Amino acid sequence: MILKALWQKKASRGAAILLLLLGLMALLGPALSPYSYKEQLKNGEGEILSHMPPKIPALRFLGIAQGRSTLTDRRLDYLEDESRYPAGSVLEVQNRRVSESGLAYGDVVVDYYRYMKVEEGRSFWFGTDQLGRDLWTRLWRGARISLLMAFLAVAIDLLIGISYGALAGYFGGKTDLILMRIGEVIQSIPNVILCTLLILLMGRGIAAMILALALRNWVETARLSRAQFLRYKNREFVTAAQALGVGDGRMIFRHILPNAMGPLITSATLAVPGAIFMESFLSFIGLGIPAPEPSVGTLLSDAQSFLQTQPHQVLLPAAVIALLMLSFHFLANGLRDAFDKKEEAES
């Protein structure tokens, strides 16, 4: 019923398909490219292929991603010099002008693959970074790592948060009071500070990042879980189970929790983009996973210096983050509506 309700909503259906596609690309994308995520690619002369523009031969008919680049402020008297411009590399000269000293200048559109003497038939779909690493491979591997970290962090959130909130909500009284005050103390510590300290303490790495992401967020899950348990623990089916002598553990995990899962699943779905965003933020400020492993955040951080000259290096990871965040949000909205409908139907 939930899935059916979810599928009926256009936005959540689109989000689910997009997420599936992004997930597939994160899983299979790197394998589609012949280059590894850390290989520093070189041309036949051993020169590192830095900042190659995207080139996707299949999109030639659209006129995009053709491996062209515009070299601004170039002296036009050098155009015939083949040591600077290999044969066939110059495509067009735009914005011709003469400087005060009488030199002719212009913006030279070049086939950058010829300009850099890249062997025929070689192409980098999303271009390369400063160290000549293939950005297609790095982007999808980065997305995979970002998603993996986010899912694991949310899983830890759920595990701790649900159990903690269940205990507080089910037993109530002093147990509830103590547990929730502890949670509030933890929640009062600013997230960024907590993450930064933990990463500095443990050193940069995937484990540290996952722990940093999960360390504080479980409190929110615990509060929600507690609220759900408070809501259900006095219902008739719970009283009936108690009358039949069902133990506390069984009561929590077999009887109340399955009924309380709706809002928790919705909350977890919303927590995933939050974790991705936090990971990207931490990577962006230099606390991400260490090189050469990429994540979407480290890709963005590495590319920020080249925003003007190589905008695609920023736009592509930014687009992946944006799509992931939007998809998760739409999916979470759909889930919430679906659970609401289910509840309405049950009541």
Next chain:
Amino acid sequence: MKRTRFLFLTWALALVLSACGSASQNTTEQPGGNTLPLVTEAGTEAAPVVKHLRMPDGECQTFNPYLANTQDEMMNDFAQARLYRRFAKEDRETLYMRPELAAEEPRQMDQEGLVWQIKIRPGLFFTDHTGKLTDKPINAAVFEHSFKMALDPALKQRAGDNMSIYITIKNAKEYFQQTPEAPVNWEDVGIKTLDDLTLELTLATPSNALNVMQQFTGYGTVPTDPELFTSLMREEGTAYGTDHTKTLYCGAFYVTDWVKSSAISLKKNPNYIFADEIKITDATLYYVENYQTQLEMYLKGDLDATALDAAIAPNYAEREDYLSYPARYLMQIEINRGNWEKPILDNKNFKDALWYGVDRVALAKLEAGTPANYIIPDTSLADSATGLLFKDTPTAKSYREEMNASYDPAKAKECFYRALQEEGISDKLTLKLMISPANPEQSVCAQFLQQHLAEIFGENRFELKIEEETDRANLMKTWRDNPNAYELCLSNWSRAVTDDSPFNVFDKYSEVYDMKVNSPYGNAFINETIFLQTTDPRVKTDQAYNVELAGQMEKAALENRLVIPLFERSFQYLISPKLLLPLKEPNPSMGFTLRPWLGDLR
């Protein structure tokens, strides 16, 4: 209708009158925004010429010259004079050493060159932040006090360390490095005030006049008013230089405003000794951290110059306003050979593997630098009078040429496996390479080495982990007490002070100079040769001998793989065609700044 006509006529009259008024005041609105009346020699008012220079700068932390660091250099360069400084000749081709606050070249008072007297110009006073000449004099006593503050053992700052670069003042280093157990009195230091305008220096090692002058060109040797300095440092901790209104100036400019982490505004100092030669009237040093923002500001016309990020510099190389400035520092791998947990770091074959394993040409291209398999920078002058660079001396050529073909992956691999065998390592060798965080150059270099060396040595046998360490420089210096503090480290040492003394490059590699030792270099030859300068008078008086010795030391250092040099970093700028720099071509002796205040704005 009448009312409209009346209003129109009134408006027209007002317009004419206001135009006449402007003309009669004889002032001209200048791009700088200020309109100042100026009286000409004939007594008539001429259009004021406002030449407002706008430069990007690092974040200035302090105006205190003895606590200042590289990022504080530009402000000091504009606003504070020294005893001696290099100025551009009229032909704008070369620089020459000129007495600035000193009245003349130092006088040699003995045969050996151990005692020198420096005469201070008479009638010098500090200027305050309003441009007013104060009654605070600049005399010999002020300099003695200033040098004492630079050598303050309590502060232990770079300025004190730099007091012993070109000459060895008697007991100066001992005073600076004194401990409570072994105190040294200031009276025993070879800096004395003889009279109001005469300062006498007694050296531990003979020197020549050029070295004495060079010693006092640095911003750590500028004078400060003793009364103001002492009161602020005593009463408010290290408050001197944190407020522009409580700082006194003696340079070409004075500071009118300082918005911290934003901008420093300066005006030409009419009381400066060479004020007539200064053409710039106003200057603003903007703190712009990001190169990209600097570039944007420059392209919009908000700055007269911008430094370029190495990664994007090649994109601008064909522009007419592009200027590539000679390299001033070397990027190199420091090896902590004293790390007993990783004895392979002291294995000669392992060091050879690193030496032969780096493709310096590819790396230098990534960093817009020059591949380097040497230690003395290419810009180091062997003789500033003739402009002879150390690299062009027969000494350097005799051994540098044979070392040029240093990239040999097969040999590197062979050395690496031999080292593993010698150290009994049968599995993967993992080493940590420490770098500074938020240093894009080091990050790119480290990531290049990480992959490049793993490809040569085999990914299953070698892994380089990159570790960003905020306190990298200080951690490196702890090797004596904490030998395992690090393994490998990238360092980029500036040797801007090596002009006329390439020998001095090796200060930091000797264990004689305690403050400068970064790694346990453990090179006996270098230690002994550096020690020579305190005993052998020829080192500071015989330029050819100095160069010869520097060559011997570099050869020994390279053969010992003291460090693994990688590339020299050059600096790229875009300079507005309006800005006429003091020299047509960049000159190594200029230091880090372009010294635009000595130039002109067209």
